[in-house]
Amino acid sequence: MSRLVVSNMSINRAELPVVTAVDLVAESGAISVVLGANGAGKTTLLEGLSGIIPVAGGTIAIDGRELQKARPGARSREGLAHVEQGRTVFRQLTTEENLRVSLHPGADIAEAYALFPELVQRRAVKASLLSGGEQQMLVIARALLTRPKVLLIDEMSAGLAPVIVTRLMTAVRKLADGGLAVVLVEQFAALALSIGNRAYVMRRGRAVYDGDCAKLRQSPDELHRLYLGGAESAVPA
Amino acid sequence: MNALLTSAVAGLTAGGTYALLGVCAVFTYRLVAVVNFTGAAIGTAGTFVLIALFEAGFPIWPSVLAGIAAGTLTGVAIGYIMTRWFGEASASTKAAVTVALLVGLIAVGLRLTGGQHPHNMPDLFPGSAFRLAGVEVTIASVLTIGLAVLFTILSDLFLNRTKIGLNLRALADRPMAAELLGVRVQLLSLLVWGMTGAFTTFALMIIAPQRSPNFMTLSLLVVPALAAALIGVFRSFWWTLAGGIALGIVEGLASSIDSVSQYRSAIPFLVVLAVLLWSQREARWDEAR
Numbered sequence: 296m297s298r299l300v301v302s303n304m305s306i307n308r309a310e311l312p313v314v315t316a317v318d319l320v321a322e323s324g325a326i327s328v329v330l331g332a333n334g335a336g337k338t339t340l341l342e343g344l345s346g347i348i349p350v351a352g353g354t355i356a357i358d359g360r361e362l363q364k365a366r367p368g369a370r371s372r373e374g375l376a377h378v379e380q381g382r383t384v385f386r387q388l389t390t391e392e393n394l395r396v397s398l399h400p401g402a403d404i405a406e407a408y409a410l411f412p413e414l415v416q417r418r419a420v421k422a423s424l425l426s427g428g429e430q431q432m433l434v435i436a437r438a439l440l441t442r443p444k445v446l447l448i449d450e451m452s453a454g455l456a457p458v459i460v461t462r463l464m465t466a467v468r469k470l471a472d473g474g475l476a477v478v479l480v481e482q483f484a485a486l487a488l489s490i491g492n493r494a495y496v497m498r499r500g501r502a503v504y505d506g507d508c509a510k511l512r513q514s515p516d517e518l519h520r521l522y523l524g525g526a527e528s529a530v531p532a
Numbered sequence: 533m534n535a536l537l538t539s540a541v542a543g544l545t546a547g548g549t550y551a552l553l554g555v556c557a558v559f560t561y562r563l564v565a566v567v568n569f570t571g572a573a574i575g576t577a578g579t580f581v582l583i584a585l586f587e588a589g590f591p592i593w594p595s596v597l598a599g600i601a602a603g604t605l606t607g608v609a610i611g612y613i614m615t616r617w618f619g620e621a622s623a624s625t626k627a628a629v630t631v632a633l634l635v636g637l638i639a640v641g642l643r644l645t646g647g648q649h650p651h652n653m654p655d656l657f658p659g660s661a662f663r664l665a666g667v668e669v670t671i672a673s674v675l676t677i678g679l680a681v682l683f684t685i686l687s688d689l690f691l692n693r694t695k696i697g698l699n700l701r702a703l704a705d706r707p708m709a710a711e712l713l714g715v716r717v718q719l720l721s722l723l724v725w726g727m728t729g730a731f732t733t734f735a736l737m738i739i740a741p742q743r744s745p746n747f748m749t750l751s752l753l754v755v756p757a758l759a760a761a762l763i764g765v766f767r768s769f770w771w772t773l774a775g776g777i778a779l780g781i782v783e784g785l786a787s788s789i790d791s792v793s794q795y796r797s798a799i800p801f802l803v804v805l806a807v808l809l810w811s812q813r814e815a816r817w818d819e820a821r
């Protein structure tokens with residue numbers, strides 16, 4: 296059982312606060328969905344968590360071990376995996392080589408192919424030649440082979456056909472059911488809320504909602520209001 | 533005719549050195565994305581450790597090993613500066629930093645080694661290996677070319693057949709994605725710097741007796757080396773290798789023709805200019821990056 300606890304997280308970009316005092320929890324077996332409009336600070340939050348950019352304040356801990364000062368590589372070795380926005384495959388490497396880069400001694404490439412059988416026949420193909428959906432599968436599978444405890448996924452569905460998005464969402468749900476703690480950032484809410492457990496909505500760098508996915512799914516009006524503002528105060532669930 | 537062949541063959545040692553330095557430059561550029569102007573200076577530092585030990589009366593081969601170790605360490609030190617403080621900088625900033633480092637290394641090197649003061653550089657591999665059409669081909673030239681070919685083949689095998697090589701290719705492709713997967717990015721980068729440092733040092737030790745072995749002259753061998761790398765568009769090891777050897781031969785030929793011999797050190801410059809102009813026209817520069 297693992298648990299990611301983020302408290303009072305603040306992150307600046309070009310000296311300006313982009314994420315302010317965010318608290319977030321992700322637990323084994325559950326998906327924490329982070330929603331929010333363009334520019335709300337979702338990507339910045341994940342980049343701060345994985346160490347791509349430094350944080351200005353707050354703590355990040357996996358099972359009580361604090362990570363906010365560690366380098367990205369060290370955070371990865373502590374069990375934090377980040378699937379970045381934009382499908383960052385190693386373009387010059389084949390599918391299988393991409394997977395071998397991240398292969399943890401205790402992991403097996405077969406696990407990746409079991410999750411996404413689509414990749415088997417593409418194993419010798421350069422990653423730059425894969426379709427968008429295949430690339431997304433590859434980066435998720437690649438992250439999985441590091442044997443993470445916590446998986447951060449940013450904008451997994453951007454630009455993909457609905458049938459592929461459903462396919463990916465099902466796979467992510469499976470990963471969570473297998474014991475992973477997942478933080479799923481999405482701009483398109485409905486599907487994410489249907490597979491998620493806990494939901495956060497960010498607006499202008501703050502978490503303005505922290506509660507059940509199911510509850511939020513049943514009140515689209517409230518979701519709309521959270522996205523666009525209106526009530527300025529945080530809305531506890 | 534024979535005189536021409538003699539001077540062409542005489543350019544082979546230099547050609548082999550240019551080739552090896554050039555291949556190292558391509559290696560560094562492709563894997564850690566730095567156009568490295570300090571390549572030859574790193575090897576020069578190691579070579580002068582050999583000279584100092586030799587002049588102090590130490591036996592030759594242990595001194596060679598110590599020199600190579602020193603060159604490796606210098607490479608790692610420069611690499612540390614580049615990865616620690618300029619890892620996120622743009623390609624042109626990184627290149628400018630290595631130029632600054634080159635100037636610094638030359639200044640310190642000249643100071644420590646007594647400026648233009650001539651040194652007693654041991655000839656590691658005297659004599660000729662074989663005769664080619666009646667012309668002596670020296671062991672030194674066979675060795676530098678052999679070393680350049682060896683480095684090219686080894687880097688190919690290393691990058692394509694080993695796990696560390698795979699990680700290096702991932703690092704070259706997307707450094708941040710590699711780091712996020714737990715690849716030891718800093719360690720791997722330092723490995724690249726150390727490896728090229730070692731090979732460069734050995735190549736410079738071989739060529740030093742034929743040049744006036746002062747710190748500046750040897751460090752500036754980076755110019756023909758980068759010209760060779762440019763012939764390989766900073767991508768192809770084999771074209772760089774061929775380019776380096778060809779540069780050496782052309783230089784050898786030029787030295788035998790009285791009217792152009794004074795200008796022969798301008799040859800790498802002319803080659804750089806020609807390649808750049810050609811690549812601009814073909815718009816291949818972007819593709820090469």
Ligand SMILES: Nc1ncnc2c1ncn2[C@@H]1O[C@H](COP(=O)(O)OP(=O)(O)OP(=O)(O)O)[C@@H](O)[C@H]1O
Pocket residue numbers: 308309313331332333334335336337338339340450482
């Ligand atoms: N490199 C940067 N320098 C300065 N400001 C930045 C930088 N990157 C992002 N920002 C700003 O930070 C804010 C949050 O951006 P971020 O990418 O985290 O939002 P997001 O919620 O992920 O949006 P999207 O849904 O479009 O991906 C935006 O206002 C953006 O302009």
Ligand SMILES: [Mg+2]
Pocket residue numbers: 337338339380449450
């Ligand atoms: Mg984003």
